[in-house]
Amino acid sequence: MILALVLLGLAGPAAAYDPNVPPTPWSQLSANEQRILAPVQSDWEHLPGYQQQRLISSARRYPAMQPIQKERFEARVKDWAAMTPEQRRAARETFQGLRKLPPDKQHELRERWLRERQTGGGRPPGPSHNAPGR
Amino acid sequence: MNEKEFASRLKPWLERSAHNLGEIQETRLKAARLRALDAYREPVRLFGLVTVAAGTAQTIRYSFVQRALLFLPIVALLVALGIQSMQETDVGELDAQLLTQELPVDAYLDQDFRAWLAKQEP
Numbered sequence: 562m563i564l565a566l567v568l569l570g571l572a573g574p575a576a577a578y579d580p581n582v583p584p585t586p587w588s589q590l591s592a593n594e595q596r597i598l599a600p601v602q603s604d605w606e607h608l609p610g611y612q613q614q615r616l617i618s619s620a621r622r623y624p625a626m627q628p629i630q631k632e633r634f635e636a637r638v639k640d641w642a643a644m645t646p647e648q649r650r651a652a653r654e655t656f657q658g659l660r661k662l663p664p665d666k667q668h669e670l671r672e673r674w675l676r677e678r679q680t681g682g683g684r685p686p687g688p689s690h691n692a693p694g695r
Numbered sequence: 696m697n698e699k700e701f702a703s704r705l706k707p708w709l710e711r712s713a714h715n716l717g718e719i720q721e722t723r724l725k726a727a728r729l730r731a732l733d734a735y736r737e738p739v740r741l742f743g744l745v746t747v748a749a750g751t752a753q754t755i756r757y758s759f760v761q762r763a764l765l766f767l768p769i770v771a772l773l774v775a776l777g778i779q780s781m782q783e784t785d786v787g788e789l790d791a792q793l794l795t796q797e798l799p800v801d802a803y804l805d806q807d808f809r810a811w812l813a814k815q816e817p
Contacts, residue, residue: 618787619794630795637794644800649790652803656793658812659803666815673811674802 582610585617597623600639608642616642 587605590598597620598605605613616638623634641649659667716724736749747755793800802808 615786615790619791621787622791626791626795633795634791637800641790641794641800648804652800653789653793655803655809655812656796657789658816662812662815670808670811670815671798671802674798674805674808677807 579611580609582614584608584610585613590617593624594620597634598638600635601642604639604642612642612646 584606587595587602594617595602598616601608601616608616619634619638623631626634644652659670662670713721738746739749739752740746741752741755793803
């Protein structure tokens with residue numbers, strides 16, 4: 562029994578990608594969650610349950626965000642929801658890899674990418690730009 | 696009157712009576728004495744505070760272990776739920792952080808950016 566309970570706890574991350582997670586109807590979201598996730602409302606019913614849960618979980622952080630962060634969240638969440646699970650996983654891995662670097666290195670890479678993008682780099686910016694999994 | 700005083704007073708009476716016993720009664724008494732000696736255990740000191748009979752100590756220990764076993768699944772359940780809750784928190788937190796950083800999501804999917812990052816990683 563104890564083993565089963567511990568396994569239940571460790572099964573958490575697997576459940577995060579579990580396609581059997583039941584979908585959450587838009588109407589069941591709180592008014593606040595609906596307001597924050599409004600950019601993805603039109604796609605909501607097509608999203609798998611586990612992805613809906615992740616979005617709801619992210620939206621819970623929204624009230625504590627700085628104004629600039631709220632702006633970014635609102636602007637990016639729709640594209641984020643439209644990405645494939647592989648793309649999101651790849652983005653998370655890269656993001657976590659970046660966070661492991663010392664702050665000065667992180668800054669250097671951020672600045673370099675933004676500079677390259679401003680100058681065009683010969684390629685148009687966009688979510689499908691060199692994106693894996695498409 | 697303590698136990699030793701009582702025994703010393705009783706002993707002469709018992710010895711006097713013992714001479715009048717028949718063989719069968721003597722054998723029975725011997726057997727009863729052996730059984731009593733066999734069952735006797737030294738008193739136990741609990742937590743250096745109190746001395747209790749061995750049987751009582753065993754009961755207390757059994758009761759303690761029994762209660763601990765009863766609470767173990769509850770503790771395990773709380774630990775499991777705690778782990779699960781932390782993981783769910785981390786999942787939402789990670790996505791929220793990723794979406795609100797200075798860099799847009801495109802950057803984390805850009806092959807050049809990933810290549811630069813791979814060069815930096817030890």
